[in-house]
Amino acid sequence: MADAILALPDEARVGELMRTPQEVMRLARMGASHQTRLSFMRAILRRVKREGWQVECTLWDVDEKGVGVGVYEARGPERTYSLIAYANDLPPEKRSDRVIATEWDATFALFDGVPTKADIDRLRGNVPKQEAGRCAASELVLSRANRSVRLFDHVADCLSQGRQPDVAEIDKVGYLMRTTAVYGNGKFGLADRDLYAAREEAGGPFRVELLAVWLIRTFTVDIVEHMARIRGGADAVPLDPEIRRRLGVGNSTGLGMAPFLVTHPALLNAWITARETALARVRALPAASSETINRFREQLDRAHAGLERWHTPDERQSERVCELAGDFDKLKTHLETGVLEGAEPWNELYLWAAANLTLEGQEAVCSLMIEPHGDLVDDLAGDMAADERQVFSIDGKMRVDVLAGLAARHFDWALATDFNLADQTARFWYVSEEKLEPRLGERHEEDGAELEQRLGIGREVARMMAVLEAEPAGTLLAEFLLRHPEHRHAARRVQLAAKLPYAEIHDNVLSATMMPIDMLRCKLAFFGASRFDPKSDRWVRITMFADAPFPDEIAEMDADDWAWPLFDEAQLR
Amino acid sequence: MIVSLNEAEVMAMKAAWGAGRPWGLAQEAGRAMSTLEALRLPGAASLLDLLIASDGVPCEKLRPQSTQAEWWQADRPMCPALVGAFISDLGAQSQAVKLRQVQAPLLLVPFCLMAFDNVVFNWSGCTIRSCDEGFLVDGAPDAKVADQVSIDSSEPAKEATHRWQPGAVDIADDIWEALSAFAHRTYVPASEASRLKGAGAGLTDND
Numbered sequence: 001m002a003d004a005i006l007a008l009p010d011e012a013r014v015g016e017l018m019r020t021p022q023e024v025m026r027l028a029r030m031g032a033s034h035q036t037r038l039s040f041m042r043a044i045l046r047r048v049k050r051e052g053w054q055v056e057c058t059l060w061d062v063d064e065k066g067v068g069v070g071v072y073e074a075r076g077p078e079r080t081y082s083l084i085a086y087a088n089d090l091p092p093e094k095r096s097d098r099v100i101a102t103e104w105d106a107t108f109a110l111f112d113g114v115p116t117k118a119d120i121d122r123l124r125g126n127v128p129k130q131e132a133g134r135c136a137a138s139e140l141v142l143s144r145a146n147r148s149v150r151l152f153d154h155v156a157d158c159l160s161q162g163r164q165p166d167v168a169e170i171d172k173v174g175y176l177m178r179t180t181a182v183y184g185n186g187k188f189g190l191a192d193r194d195l196y197a198a199r200e201e202a203g204g205p206f207r208v209e210l211l212a213v214w215l216i217r218t219f220t221v222d223i224v225e226h227m228a229r230i231r232g233g234a235d236a237v238p239l240d241p242e243i244r245r246r247l248g249v250g251n252s253t254g255l256g257m258a259p260f261l262v263t264h265p266a267l268l269n270a271w272i273t274a275r276e277t278a279l280a281r282v283r284a285l286p287a288a289s290s291e292t293i294n295r296f297r298e299q300l301d302r303a304h305a306g307l308e309r310w311h312t313p314d315e316r317q318s319e320r321v322c323e324l325a326g327d328f329d330k331l332k333t334h335l336e337t338g339v340l341e342g343a344e345p346w347n348e349l350y351l352w353a354a355a356n357l358t359l360e361g362q363e364a365v366c367s368l369m370i371e372p373h374g375d376l377v378d379d380l381a382g383d384m385a386a387d388e389r390q391v392f393s394i395d396g397k398m399r400v401d402v403l404a405g406l407a408a409r410h411f412d413w414a415l416a417t418d419f420n421l422a423d424q425t426a427r428f429w430y431v432s433e434e435k436l437e438p439r440l441g442e443r444h445e446e447d448g449a450e451l452e453q454r455l456g457i458g459r460e461v462a463r464m465m466a467v468l469e470a471e472p473a474g475t476l477l478a479e480f481l482l483r484h485p486e487h488r489h490a491a492r493r494v495q496l497a498a499k500l501p502y503a504e505i506h507d508n509v510l511s512a513t514m515m516p517i518d519m520l521r522c523k524l525a526f527f528g529a530s531r532f533d534p535k536s537d538r539w540v541r542i543t544m545f546a547d548a549p550f551p552d553e554i555a556e557m558d559a560d561d562w563a564w565p566l567f568d569e570a571q572l573r
Numbered sequence: 574m575i576v577s578l579n580e581a582e583v584m585a586m587k588a589a590w591g592a593g594r595p596w597g598l599a600q601e602a603g604r605a606m607s608t609l610e611a612l613r614l615p616g617a618a619s620l621l622d623l624l625i626a627s628d629g630v631p632c633e634k635l636r637p638q639s640t641q642a643e644w645w646q647a648d649r650p651m652c653p654a655l656v657g658a659f660i661s662d663l664g665a666q667s668q669a670v671k672l673r674q675v676q677a678p679l680l681l682v683p684f685c686l687m688a689f690d691n692v693v694f695n696w697s698g699c700t701i702r703s704c705d706e707g708f709l710v711d712g713a714p715d716a717k718v719a720d721q722v723s724i725d726s727s728e729p730a731k732e733a734t735h736r737w738q739p740g741a742v743d744i745a746d747d748i749w750e751a752l753s754a755f756a757h758r759t760y761v762p763a764s765e766a767s768r769l770k771g772a773g774a775g776l777t778d779n780d
Contacts, residue, residue, distance in 0.1 A: 137577070137741045186579025194578070194739040392604065393687050396662025433760035441761070448761035454596040478662035482640075485632050485655060488597030 009284030009376075017280040017347060022413070024272060025506040031518025032320075032359040033525035034367040035563055037374060038274055040206050041528030041545055042560055043381040044214065047201060048551075049559030051077050055215065055551030057222065058082075059120075064230045065089040066223060069124065072215045073114060074551070076201055081140070081208070082111040083215035084120060086128050087223055095146050097180045097252040099437050104130070105177060106219065110141035110212040112191060130181070131435075135189040140196065141212040142188055145177040145220070148250065152176050155224050155239070160232030164240050171246060171309045174531060174543045176220040178250025184209045197385070205267065205384055206527060210544070217249045217545050241553060245565075248546030251529065254539040256437045258519040259429060262455045265496055265503035266386035271526050272502035274384045278370045278377035283347035285376075288340045295372035297335065302564035303368060304328040312533040320360045327361025371563070384526075391499065394492050396478025400471045403494055407461055410497040413506045414458030415465060425459065426512035428452035440516060440538060456510040457493050464490035530563070574749040575741050582607035584749070585620055587756035592624040594654065595632070601661075601684070602654045608683040610742045612707055612735040615679065615715045617744045619653075621751050622717050623677040627652055628755075637672075645673040650718045653677055657684025660724070664688060669725035678719040682708070685724055693727035696720075707733035 023029070035042070047053075054075045062068030072083040086107045094103045107128045111119065119138065126133030130144055151173040158165040184206070186192040196202040221244055228236040261268050307328075310321050331353070339348050346369050353365040370377055408415060417424055428449045432439045443449045454460055464487040471480055481488050497504050508514065516538040524532070529542040547565035549557040576584070586603030590596060602620065609616025627635055627649075635652035637644035637659075644656065653675055660670060660681075666688040675681065678696050685692050686703070694701040696719035699712035709730035 134575075136575070186577030189575065189577055189580070189741065192577045192579050192739055192741075389604070392601075394658075394662050395664065396659070397664055430761040431759060432763050433757070434763040436760065439761070446764075451759055451761050476663075478659055481662060482636055482655070482659045483633075485598045485636075485658070486595040488595065488658065489600070490597070492597060 009281050009286070013284040014277070014280045017283045018276050019279070021410075021501045021504070022506060024276060025502060025504060027505060027507040027509075027514065027518040029359050029363065030505070030522035031515060032363045033522045034364050035525050035528045035530060036275055036278065036367045036370050037378065037560065037563070038278060038370075038381045038384065039526055039528030039563075040204065040384075041210050041214070041548070042563065043204060044207060044210055045548060045554065045559045046378070046381075048074075048076075049554055051201075052555065053077075053551075055218070057218075058114075060222070060226075062087050062223070062226055066227055066230075069120060070219060070222065071115065071120070072218060072551075074211065074215060078201065079112075079199070080114055081211060082113065082115055083212055083219065084109045084111055084115055084123055084127065085216070085219045085223075086124060088128065090146070092149070095149070097146060097178070099131075099181065099254065099256060099435050101180070102132070103128075104144035104180070105147045106216075106223070107144040108142070108212060108216055108219075109135060109139045110143075110208055110215075112138050112140050112196070131188060133188065137189075137191040137195060139189075140184060140191050140202075140208045142181075142183040142190055143179050143209075143212055143216065144181060145179045145216060145249070147177050148173045148175060152224055152227075156227040156231060159225060159228035159239065160230075160236050162232065162235045162237050164237070164243055167243060167246070170243060172311060173250075174246070174309070174311075174546055175248050175250035176224050177216070178252050178541065179213065179216065180252045181256075182209045182213060182251075197387075203385055204382065205271070210527060213249050213251075213544050214548070215551075217247070217548075218551055220249065221247065221550075241550070244550065245547055245553075245562075248530075248543035248548075251524075251542050251544055252535075252539065253520050253524065253542065254437075255440055255516055257523060258516045258538075259438050259453065259455050261505065261519050261523055262457065262509065264386075264388060265493065266388045266391050266500060268505075269500035269503040270384050270386040273500075274380040275366075275370075275526075276502070278373075278380050279350075279366050281376050282369050282373050283344070283350050285346055285373075286344060288345040292372040293340050296340070296368060299368050299371050299564050300328065300331065302566050303364065304332075305566075306564050310531045312531075314534040317532060317534050320358070323358045324360045324364060327357040327364070330356060331361070331365065367563075374560075391496055392492070394477065394481065394488065395495060396476060396481065398477045398495070399473065400468055400475045400477055400480050401473035403477055403491060404465060404468050406498045407465055407494045410494065410504070411458060411461045414461050414508070417458060417462065417508055419459050419462055419510075423512040424508055425456075425510045427510050427514060429455045429509075443510075454489055456508065457490070457504060458508050459510060460487075460490040461494060463487070464494075528563075574746050575743050576749070577741055578607045578611055578739065581610050581617065581742060581744065584752050584756055585617070587759050588620065588624060588752040589654070589755075591755040591758035592627070593629045593631070594652075598632075598654055598658060601658055602680070605654065605657065605680050605683040609679065610744070611737055611739060613738060613742070614682075614708070614710070614735055617748050617752065618715055619677040619679040621748050622715075623653065623680060624755055625751075626650070626676050626717070643671045643673055650674040650676040653680035654684070657681045660685055661687045667726070669723055672722040672724070673720065675719050675722050676717070678716060678722050679714045681722065681724065689724075689726045691727050691729045692724060694722065694724055696722045702727055702730040704729035704731070704733055707736035710734050 058073050059071035067089050070085045074081045090105045109127045155165045353362050428441045428443045517534050517540050531543045533541040547562040582603045585606035586599050589599035589602040606616040606620045634648050636655045661684045691703045702709045
């Protein structure tokens with residue numbers, strides 16, 4: 001066993017054990033994604049800890065109604081990023097999570113550096129308006145949040161009376177405020193990603209957006225404690241740090257996020273490749289050390305106990321959480337067979353899971369298997385950025401018959417779909433005139449399908465193939481596309497899929513049975529979100545940074561031991 | 574209007590799509606426009622000239638009918654995005670390309686970066702030569718139509734008058750609004766049903 005600890009996986013074996021795109025890139029499996037230690041929130045907090053970042057609230061100018069501004073400076077080794085938070089006293093009738101809202105309980109900008117009073121005043125006229133305002137290249141992120149009224153009032157009341165809130169109430173909701181959008185990369189005048197992509201701390205995907213969310217979490221506690229002091233005066237107490245840590249930041253995510261995975265194929269490929277490589281490295285380990293086995297068992301126990309706090313009224317997801325609990329029971333029984341003491345133990349365990357557990361359970365096991373192997377996989381978190389421009393050009397010197405061969409290999413699922421069937425094209429993606437946001441329409445019932453966004457890559461490829469059939473085999477792709485520029489999109493995606501195996505979703509996103517929340521969950525799991533709570537087939541609430549350290553305690557705590565938190569030994573099943 | 578390069582690219586893509594260019598080509602037009610703007614060259618104005626002149630014209634009337642010694646189209650000036658995409662698709666190029674009648678020829682420039690190590694463009698009164706840092710532009714680059722365009726490999730320019738500058742760009746309000754009008758054609762008007770169903774919500778959020 002001692003030798004096994006030092007044994008690294010064989011590279012060729014890692015290659016053999018990579019799951020195929022045909023298996024991984026199905027919406028049903030993507031929709032069962034779980035966070036892993038490569039998730040962006042976790043990578044951020046590891047860095048914050050490693051580099052000893054300091055966070056300080058440098059301005060708190062909020063009145064007795066809870067209206068005003070707070071500034072939080074996050075100081076890293078090279079640069080400072082500042083969250084500017086504008087707090088609002090929002091009438092209940094205006095509280096909407098939908099993108100059509102015009103006012104929020106709080107609005108935020110992440111400022112590049114330390115803002116001057118002039119910056120704060122300029123942004124006061126814009127940030128509270130969100131999409132209707134304008135930011136500048138000095139701002140990296142724009143966001144807003146609404147209170148969970150029920151929990152916010154409960155916590156404020158308790159604290160104002162000098163007592164701590166009910167933990168059960170906190171766990172029922174999980175957050176004081178939920179963000180309803182976190183914008184970056186040049187939206188509404190914000191800094192283009194190119195301006196900061198070369199920075200070590202900001203170059204990874206969604207690093208600045210999620211740094212902002214982590215700081216927003218602190219603001220949500222500060223504002224509830226502020227309201228408690230207003231109500232209770234000298235009687236008020238601050239939140240107990242142990243209770244406070246259970247709070248994350250909620251998030252309400254709708255359809256707007258779904259097309260992202262289709263429009264960023266290189267990025268999707270980078271994310272999935274990193275996670276699949278991590279899994280394959282673990283599966284290729286020749287043996288398991290007792291230390292990693294113990295760690296795995298401990299995390300499994302915590303994950304199992306943590307299901308108590310995964311609340312969702314959604315029938316489908318609620319059933320899946322129950323099934324996941326059943327899967328964990330089965331897994332624990334299976335561990336008693338000594339599976340982890342044999343050769344390639346993690347691979348054996350994976351193969352057993354693939355044959356015996358639900359998709360939700362299989363993907364949870366993948367995450368748990370990766371967890372004790374930080375030394376083996378954490379480097380992959382640095383390989384998850386991608387620049388779509390690098391893979392954008394088309395190789396027009398390719399012959400069309402070669403392209404057709406690539407399409408047959410990489411889009412077999414699409415070419416086997418009959419797009420003449422009404423069900424296969426039941427949906428169309430469009431951008432609404434009203435909010436300039438992605439929407440999903442019913443093609444055979446609603447107007448507007450002629451303006452559909454070309455997100456159904458499978459159908460695009462099938463259409464191109466129908467035309468390609470009539471082309472002489474030796475035709476250069478460039479010549480074909482000069483005559484048929486309507487197929488440039490499909491040709492590009494076929495060439496991309498041949499280079500980047502995990503770039504495409506292998507399912508028809510126009511189908512009547514497609515669930516947009518599957519796309520949302522995949523993306524949000526890479527962010528590091530947990531407790532997925534679908535509100536329909538097309539929007540979902542989640543919690544971010546729940547159980548993670550706060551800025552004022554991260555120096556003393558493990559920065560990376562919060563994905564499956566342990567609160568109470570008695571909870572363990 | 575001061576906009577980020579990302580906003581510029583998204584707007585350009587939608588505008589080109591709204592004016593009838595197919596999706597994939599519109600994406601390329603978007604990239605080309607924002608690339609030019611990043612060089613502080615008038616990409617937005619050139620794109621607008623192109624879209625106004627070729628609004629709704631099918632691509633077969635905008636592409637070269639012949640790509641022999643000289644590329645030309647009998648009916649009307651060629652589309653620089655279509656021609657440029659073809660040049661880009663063909664990749665590394667050793668021979669000069671000669672074009673007759675091109676609309677908004679400035680838009681050819683970004684497409685040719687893939688095909689030549691260093692490249693020189695010539696059209697009536699304007700020479701543009703590339704180097705690593707950007708482009709040396711001599712003359713007015715914003716011709717609405719060029720009768721003759723030549724594109725050839727070249728020695729790198731000794732200096733650049735237009736360098737790559739990431740970050741926000743200032744696009745004249747009237748140009749931005751005109752591009753917005755083209756982009757607007759790609760939006761689907763809301764109905765009460767689509768408002769509720771299309772986004773998937775409709776519940777109270779006071780919880």
